[in-house]
Amino acid sequence: MARLADVSASTASRALNPAHSHPVNPATRKRVLEATSKLNYQPNLMARGLRSRRLPTISVIVHDITDAYFAEIVRGAADEANRNSFLTFVCSSRRDPAVELRYVEMLRLSGVSAVLFAAGGLLDRAYQRAMKKQVEAIQEYGGSVVALAPRVERWPTEVCDNRGGAQLMTEHLLRLGHHRIAFITGPPQVRTSHEREAGYVLAMKAAGHDPLVAPGDFTEPGGEQATARLLDSRAGFTALFISNDTMALGALSELRKRKVEVPRDLSLGVFGDIPAWGYTTPRLTAIRIGLAEIGVAGVRRALAILQGQDSSPRVRVHPVSLVERDSTAPLRRTAAALA
């Protein structure tokens, strides 16, 4: 290729790489560009990677590829990566820390430029130690790592306002006259759970009401079980706030099974706003997280770090908003009958 343009390989390399400090004569560059298009030249990424020690790929590690929450994040990230000529690879750890670690290791070996962790980590010490080692190795060769959920690791983080969002929904339910509002929380090892729960508790206490927190695990069967237990406990609540999309899916099926009508018998709010909510009956009132936007922000952040020009605060919090739909209604006497 360089031969056709009648320049040396070095010059061609310089001409082709826009972000190059070394100056190139515009005429020369033009000749090089012509040659590339004539030969339909495609730089060999492997050779480039051999020198730069990394490939133009970004990967998003998710817990579960079947979860719409993660899918939305991936969608945003993949779009933004594409716009920057980066490939996006989605890796699904299936909630197995060992698999996740193995993926990170393999990504490191294959020289990925950035790894986005879509979910929170574990509190387990051995896991944290191993992960730390992998991430340090990635950073050593110039790769970057970004978290898209709160984690104990002090990585650059793009995260939604978990606490504020939970407050928002709780206050919405309170405004509708509910004060016996149950909350299904997430797994204790994950910081997202605590943040959302804290927002709910805060709003309840501020209004002078007692919180009612039921354990959950962010999975669909978990949501089903938590709802069943809550209903069986006859705790006497008129509204239910579920702390993530996936559990709400399970809750919905449990409520349907028991013929609990939403919102007639029970007002239902969910933290999260996956597209599926457009199809469910009833359409759920939700805290909209800009999931795709968080994916976009994650990729931008990762690329900025790669170029050594990331000036954001370590943790950036993205605002969330309340989307009122059909699953929440003012408190009526009939609702209390459920208690």
Added chain:
Amino acid sequence: MARLADVSASTASRALNPAHSHPVNPATRKRVLEATSKLNYQPNLMARGLRSRRLPTISVIVHDITDAYFAEIVRGAADEANRNSFLTFVCSSRRDPAVELRYVEMLRLSGVSAVLFAAGGLLDRAYQRAMKKQVEAIQEYGGSVVALAPRVERWPTEVCDNRGGAQLMTEHLLRLGHHRIAFITGPPQVRTSHEREAGYVLAMKAAGHDPLVAPGDFTEPGGEQATARLLDSRAGFTALFISNDTMALGALSELRKRKVEVPRDLSLGVFGDIPAWGYTTPRLTAIRIGLAEIGVAGVRRALAILQGQDSSPRVRVHPVSLVERDSTAPLRRTAAALA
């Protein structure tokens, strides 16, 4: 590393690569292995790829990462790839042929060893031409390509028995006494649609009944609309057979909206068996496709081709089975009331 083991780099390379034709002295290999573990040596995949022209990665291209159908295939493929020390990358084309082509091109550039196409292709000529070029380039450097759905391209294919499965479900409904059975088909550009439709039509004609085929597109809103139109047409059917999971999700929500009770008012069967069917009410009678198994088979096939030892027929058809659940019931007089 080779220095520590006191051997040449070539010998070390041979000792480390198990599938090497060249013999190595066991004692020498032992020394090499000791050195690698002592130095915590990790082969550089990029350098390896620079020579072999490919990386130990497999990618699965799906239409839509949010679709559980694809997620299941990916799950199987990823597991099998892992077992063979291959990384799995999931790429979501979002049903955009241009994006899909771009992905294949980037995968080629980054030297992926195998590409699994989880969905069917298009009949569009320009698309086919471009795809052919990309795939030939991948094969040129020794990469392999496998289809997991019927396609016009004559690639090695692992596919489920679409026609047989559709017959199975239709015969099941016929056995229950239904003879006015409607069928929602898939998009015409996709061969899977035609195969499933053919199975349904065959079974209906064999029983002496007229088929009733409604157009669909394999998407959730599409299923919703098709169901709505079918119901509005008052075509007088007592059973509905939906040709894929995603449309069934939409159909279910439409039926719920209209208070059509399944199976009291209408028997419902679906081709496909995503895990979600365990949570819906009612639980759907379905044609179980071994989705994960197809993913596994796809990876095995791809690896066999890479090693030049694929002896399977070009198209391998995987059997499917009928899973009877709660959504199909014997024909009763009341059902006809829907007509």
Added chain:
DNA sequence: GTGAAAGCGCTAACAG
């Protein structure tokens, strides 16, 4: 501004 040369870490070809 451009070119020549070195080398990234590995594997294949060829001798021994």
Added chain:
DNA sequence: CTGTTAGCGCTTTCAC
């Protein structure tokens, strides 16, 4: 069975 040699395709010194 093992070592030597060459080279994958690019980028980056270092001279000019």
